[in-house]
Amino acid sequence: MHSRVYAIIRKEMRELLRDPVYLSLIFIVPIALNLLFGYGLIIDVKNIPMLFYDLDRSALSREYMHSFTNSEYFRFVGLAKNYKEVDHVIRSGDVRVVVVIPPDFSRRLNEGRPAQVQFLVDGSFPWRAEVVKGYVSVINFLFNQKMVTEYLSKKGQAEVIAFPISVEGRAWYNPALESKNFIIPGLLVTTLMFFPALLAALVVVREKESGTIFNLYCSPARPWEVVAGKAVPYITVAFISYIIIFLMSVMLFKVRFTGNFFVLTLGAILYISCTIGIGLFVSIISRTQVAAMIITFLITVIPAFLYSGFLSPLTSQDMTGQIVSRFIPATYFMGMVRGVYLKGLGFNYYVWDVATLMLYAAIVYTIAIASFKKRIG
Amino acid sequence: MFSRILSLARKEFLQILRDKALLFILAWAFIGEIYIAGHAISLEVRNSPIVIYDLDKSPVSRELIGRFRMPYFKILSHITNEKEITEWLDSGKASMAIIIPADFQRRITGGKIAKIQAITDGTISLSATVAIAYVAQISSEYSIEILEKQGKFTRAAFQNLPIIDERLRVEFNPNTLHSWFVSMLDLFYMITMVSLLLPAAAMVREKEYGTIEQLLVSPLRPGEIFLAKIIPTTVIVLSLSLLSIFFILKSIYGVPIRGNLLFFYSVAAIYVFTMSSLGIAVATISRNLPQAGMILLLILAPMLFLSGAWTPPEAMTPWMQWASHISPMRYFIDFGYSVLFKGNGIAYVWHDIIGIIVLGTLLFGFSIWWFRRKIAK
Numbered sequence: 001m002h003s004r005v006y007a008i009i010r011k012e013m014r015e016l017l018r019d020p021v022y023l024s025l026i027f028i029v030p031i032a033l034n035l036l037f038g039y040g041l042i043i044d045v046k047n048i049p050m051l052f053y054d055l056d057r058s059a060l061s062r063e064y065m066h067s068f069t070n071s072e073y074f075r076f077v078g079l080a081k082n083y084k085e086v087d088h089v090i091r092s093g094d095v096r097v098v099v100v101i102p103p104d105f106s107r108r109l110n111e112g113r114p115a116q117v118q119f120l121v122d123g124s125f126p127w128r129a130e131v132v133k134g135y136v137s138v139i140n141f142l143f144n145q146k147m148v149t150e151y152l153s154k155k156g157q158a159e160v161i162a163f164p165i166s167v168e169g170r171a172w173y174n175p176a177l178e179s180k181n182f183i184i185p186g187l188l189v190t191t192l193m194f195f196p197a198l199l200a201a202l203v204v205v206r207e208k209e210s211g212t213i214f215n216l217y218c219s220p221a222r223p224w225e226v227v228a229g230k231a232v233p234y235i236t237v238a239f240i241s242y243i244i245i246f247l248m249s250v251m252l253f254k255v256r257f258t259g260n261f262f263v264l265t266l267g268a269i270l271y272i273s274c275t276i277g278i279g280l281f282v283s284i285i286s287r288t289q290v291a292a293m294i295i296t297f298l299i300t301v302i303p304a305f306l307y308s309g310f311l312s313p314l315t316s317q318d319m320t321g322q323i324v325s326r327f328i329p330a331t332y333f334m335g336m337v338r339g340v341y342l343k344g345l346g347f348n349y350y351v352w353d354v355a356t357l358m359l360y361a362a363i364v365y366t367i368a369i370a371s372f373k374k375r376i377g
Numbered sequence: 378m379f380s381r382i383l384s385l386a387r388k389e390f391l392q393i394l395r396d397k398a399l400l401f402i403l404a405w406a407f408i409g410e411i412y413i414a415g416h417a418i419s420l421e422v423r424n425s426p427i428v429i430y431d432l433d434k435s436p437v438s439r440e441l442i443g444r445f446r447m448p449y450f451k452i453l454s455h456i457t458n459e460k461e462i463t464e465w466l467d468s469g470k471a472s473m474a475i476i477i478p479a480d481f482q483r484r485i486t487g488g489k490i491a492k493i494q495a496i497t498d499g500t501i502s503l504s505a506t507v508a509i510a511y512v513a514q515i516s517s518e519y520s521i522e523i524l525e526k527q528g529k530f531t532r533a534a535f536q537n538l539p540i541i542d543e544r545l546r547v548e549f550n551p552n553t554l555h556s557w558f559v560s561m562l563d564l565f566y567m568i569t570m571v572s573l574l575l576p577a578a579a580m581v582r583e584k585e586y587g588t589i590e591q592l593l594v595s596p597l598r599p600g601e602i603f604l605a606k607i608i609p610t611t612v613i614v615l616s617l618s619l620l621s622i623f624f625i626l627k628s629i630y631g632v633p634i635r636g637n638l639l640f641f642y643s644v645a646a647i648y649v650f651t652m653s654s655l656g657i658a659v660a661t662i663s664r665n666l667p668q669a670g671m672i673l674l675l676i677l678a679p680m681l682f683l684s685g686a687w688t689p690p691e692a693m694t695p696w697m698q699w700a701s702h703i704s705p706m707r708y709f710i711d712f713g714y715s716v717l718f719k720g721n722g723i724a725y726v727w728h729d730i731i732g733i734i735v736l737g738t739l740l741f742g743f744s745i746w747w748f749r750r751k752i753a754k
Contacts, residue, residue, distance in 0.1 A: 021664065025671040036679045042692045043503060049691050064541070075691070090548055092725050093715065096691070109539040116542045123550030124714045125689060126558045127421060133545055134510055140543045147539050163520035164485045165441070166492050169509035171499030172466055182501050198674055202667050209585070289666045290578035291399035297570060298406050301678060302563075306414070311687075312504055313472060315451075316423040320416040335469055338500045345467055 004221045008229025012203070016233060026199065030191050030241040031248070037187050038253050043311065044179055045131040046072055051095040053080040058106035064117075067143045068099070073135045086120065096122045097132055112151060173342040174256070184255045185341040186310045186334065188245050192268070193275050193308070193330045194300035196238035200279025201296035203230050204372075205286045216374075223372040227284075227365065231276050238272045249341075258344030267336045267350065270357040274329040275300070277364035284372050309334050332356045381597055385605035389579060393609060406567045407617035411625050415560030422507045424451045427473040428465045431455060435482035437523075441493075444515045445475065449508075462496060472498045473508055485523060549633075549719055556630045557718070562686050564621055565713050569706050572614050572649040573677060576606040577656030581669045584660070589752065599748040603741065607653040614649050615642060622717075635720025644712055644730055651705045651737030658744045661752065684710045708732035 016023060050068060054061050069076035077095050080086050089095040100118040108115040119136055121129045174181045204226075207213040216226055246264070249255045279296055286292035304310070307321060308330035314322060325331045336353040339345055393399060427450050431438050445452060453471055456462065465471040476494040484491040495512045497505040547553055580603075583589040592602050626632040659676070663669040682688070683697060684706040690698060701707045712729040715721045723730075 019665070019668070022668050022671065025668060025675075029671050029675050032675055033678055037682065039694075040679070040683055040688070040697050042688050042694070044692070047691055091715075091719055091721055093711070093719075096689075109541070112537060112539050114536065114538065114540045114542055116544055119543055119545040121545060121547045123547040123553060124558070124718060125686070126547075126550055126553040126555050128689070129547050129550070129553050130421060131507075133547075134507075136543055136545060138510075140541055144540050147541075151539050162490060163517055164488075164490060164523050165516040165520045166490055167495055167509070167513050167516050168492055169495045169497065169512065171497050171502070171505050171509075174499030174502055174505075177499050177502035177505055179502050181499075182503070194674070194678075198670055199667075202670065206666070209582075286398055288396050288399065288582075290575070290582065291396050291402065293578055293666065293670055294399065294571070294574050295402045297574060297674075297677070298402060298410065301570075301674075301681070302410075302414075302566060305682070309501075311501075312422070313425070313501055315426050315472070316421060316504070318416060318423075320413055324413060339467075339469065342500050343467055349468060 004219075005225045005229045005232075008221065008226060009232050012230055012233040016237070026237055027241070027244070030195055030245055033191055033195075034187055034245050034248055038180075038184055038248070041183055042179075043183075045128055045135075047075045048073060048097060048128075048132060048135075049077045049095045050074040050097045050099065051077045051080055051086070051089055053083070053086050053098060053100045055103040056101050056105035060106040060109060061101045064101065064105075064143060065099070068136075068139055071135075071139060073139075090120055090122055093122060093124065096128070097136070109147065180253060181255055181342060182338065184249045184253045185337045186308075188242070188249060189271075189308060189330050189334045189337050190304040190310055191245060192238065192242060192272055192333075193304035193328070194297075195241065196234065196272050196275040197279035197282070197296050197300045198293070199234050199238065200231070200276045201282050201292045202289055203234070204280065204283035205289050205292045208287065209289055223374065224369045227280060227369050227372060231273070231280060231365075234276050234279075235269075235272055238276060239269065242268045242272060255341060257341055259340030259342075260344075260347070263347050263350060264337065264340045267333055267340075267354060267357065270354065270361055271329055271333040273361045274357060274364055277361060277368055278329075281364060281368040281371065284368055303328050304330050307331070329357060329360050332360065382601050382605050382608070385592075385597065385602065386608040389606055390609045390612075392579070393575070393613065403571060403613065403617060406571065407564070407621045408625060411560055411563045411567065411621050412629065414563040415556040415625070415630050421555065422504045422511065423448050425449060425473060425504070425508050425511075426451050426453050426471045427475060428452070428454045428456050428462070428471045430457075430459070430462060430474060430476045432479040433477050433481035437482040437485055438477045441477065441516070441519055442475075444519060445512075449511050466496070466498050469498065472501075472504070473512075475512070488527075554630075557632045560626050560630050561632060561713065561718060562710075564618060564626065565684075565686075565706075565710055566681060567621075568614055568618055568645065568649065569652055569680070569709070570677065571617075572610055572652035573656045573673060575610045575613070575656070576603075576653040577660045577669055577673060578666065579606050580657050580660035581663060581666045584752075585665055593752070599745045600741070603654070603657050603744060606657065607650055610653050611646055611649045615646060618645070632718070634717055636716040636718070637720075637722075640723070641713070641716050644716070644726075644733065645709075647730070647737065648705065648709045648712075648733050651733050651740065654737050654740035654744060655705065658740045658747070661744050661747045680704050680706045683707075686710055702732070703736070705733055705736045708736075 052065050054065065068074045080098070086098050086100065090098060098120040100120070102116060105115050121132050123129050171177050207216065250257050282295050283292050286295060307325040307328055309325065314325055314331065317325065332353050336350050339349060424447055427445060429442055429452055431442060462474040465474060474496045476496065478491065481491045493516065495509055497508055499505045550557055583592065622634065627634060659669055659672050663672055683701055684704065685701065690701070693701065708729040712726045715726050
């Protein structure tokens with residue numbers, strides 16, 4: 001019995017080693033993706049191109065403009081000459097915010113009366129528009145505060161009313177709130193979701209298309225032995241990728257790592273088993289390689305990024321999102337990875353995650369083995 | 378020539394239509410997947426789970442706590458000692474703890490400044506920043522009300538102060554609805570993925586089966602073989618996207634389709650051609666489907682994420698901006714939002730169209746050249 005599993009493992013290994021192009025791709029792909037996303041995925045909202053339509057052209061309006069463009073959040077693009085230009089730049093997307101300063105801006109303010117400024121924000125990217133809204137109101141608030149203070153002190157009312165409540169914000173685990181500390185560990189999860197699944201997605205269906213599946217049908221090997229024999233070599237390969245990605249995150253990207261490597265590795269082995277299992281399951285139920293590949297791409301690549309809590313906490317998703325996220329193993333591993341990297345907690349905090357991943361793996365392999373039928377048609 | 382291409386295209390059609398699993402997943406991708414995506418994915422901070430540590434327990438502090446409510450925050454528990462904060466944040470059950478000091482009410486009624494603390498879980502730095510900003514907003518709104526009650530200041534006083542009132546308008550998406558953005562993005566993702574994968578897989582299969590030899594001895598030229606693979610993909614992708622535009626985007630999410638659909642469709646057809654050419658180029662250089670799968674993953678994953686939807690062009694580093702120009706998807710995303718969503722005409726997107734055409738021609742030409750040199754020899 002063990003020798004049968006072993007024989008299938010040996011055959012799969014040999015097939016892997018025989019194709020040097022494929023073998024090197026297996027190692028290049030995770031490294032390349034990690035480099036690309038690690039350096040390329042910039043989600044901080046900064047340097048937003050901003051255009052001004054200044055109808056006032058006074059010293060005060062210039063000062064107001066500077067208060068925006070001096071920050072790292074907005075980048076000065078230029079001054080619009082007419083309203084047509086304003087409409088054009090927002091439509092073309094070259095500029096994300098246009099500030100329209102009315103002609104009576106400085107006159108009203110100098111007289112101590114309120115003035116209105118219009119901000120037009122490109123809504124193509126709604127969450128960035130939301131962030132821009134926040135920046136605008138903060139910068140505007142600070143400018144107002146300064147102006148009111150100056151105005152009152154000029155009038156001799158030096159005493160300025162301060163807000164009775166102040167907020168002191170502190171961030172634990174990632175005090176400088178660096179985005180790399182959550183993106184890079186997150187990439188470990190996303191890459192190990194779609195990459196192993198894709199590795200495994202073709203291994204059974206290939207044999208169906210080439211006809212060699214009949215060798216397995218006729219052999220005494222039982223379904224579970226076939227599935228185990230096919231899973232083990234790919235789990236090994238994916239495990240090596242895990243080690244590489246982990247080392248890159250700590251040594252190249254210098255992410256804080258405060259936890260226990262063995263806890264992480266235990267989780268990773270279970271997680272890889274799950275994702276290989278998903279690939280194998282797709283491979284077993286598909287009739288053609290084309291279908292297997294497309295199904296795997298669809299159910300792993302986008303969900304890995306969007307439903308796993310990679311960019312935003314799961315608590316922000318609505319019902320549908322929460323339900324979908326429960327069906328992918330990345331959700332369970334994500335919490336564990338972020339915890340181990342940044343929070344440095346002991347094993348007892350992850351018992352539940354580990355147990356869930358185990359259960360997930362058990363279900364996936366049970367379904368995979370059950371759907372492997374040694375029959376035709 | 379046309380009848381030759383058509384008869385081969387017919388065969389490709391039949392091959393796709395025969396694969397029920399493939400058909401099902403394609404329909405699912407354009408309908409179910411896009412429906413779920415529009416519903417679920419959100420980068421906003423919503424219902425952020427928090428715990429409150431109120432040392433004051435006064436009417437003023439209770440009034441403040443009452444303002445931490447949905448949709449921004451969800452209070453999970455009122456805790457009674459500092460150790461609990463660590464537990465809630467470590468386990469990840471809460472993402473923020475608000476600490477109200479014991480002298481809160483006394484200081485406020487005494488006209489002094491009271492400081493509250495907001496301790497956030499910084500692991501997802503993006504949402505931590507937003508959550509702290511919400512706390513600041515809530516406390517400053519409450520501050521203004523307290524000042525009004527204390528008679529230190531009235532809203533009417535605003536009329537006699539030089540205060541700039543920011544009037545913010547989000548163009549094209551006034552309520553910053555996330556579903557509009559994500560459902561469209563997912564449609565563009567699906568168009569991209571399917572037009573890349575389908576012809577690539579069909580082409581590699583001919584190689585693996587050896588049926589490519591039959592095509593070589595037929596009177597078909599390489600370009601004609603490729604076109605025969607591209608035509609069915611184009612028909613399938615375009616008809617499925619028509620379904621998702623009308624039934625999901627328009628009917629369910631109410632996305633305003635402001636542009637000319639015919640214009641969108643003509644360019645989308647060219648884009649499918651370009652992406653298919655990329656797929657075929659990958660297919661001609663790889664020996665088998667596993668190899669092709671790895672290369673496609675290497676191309677697709679960065680393309681999806683660096684297409685300008687999550688990291689917009691202005692946030693990219695110079696090398697990324699340069700690299701994004703060789704990704705057809707970057708042009709298509711820009712084109713898609715510009716035409717479909719903003720309702721722009723050709724004057725705004727001609728450069729995107731040229732980009733798509735140039736890349737498509739290059740890739741198609743490369744495939745023919747490589748095919749002649751390596752395979753047809």
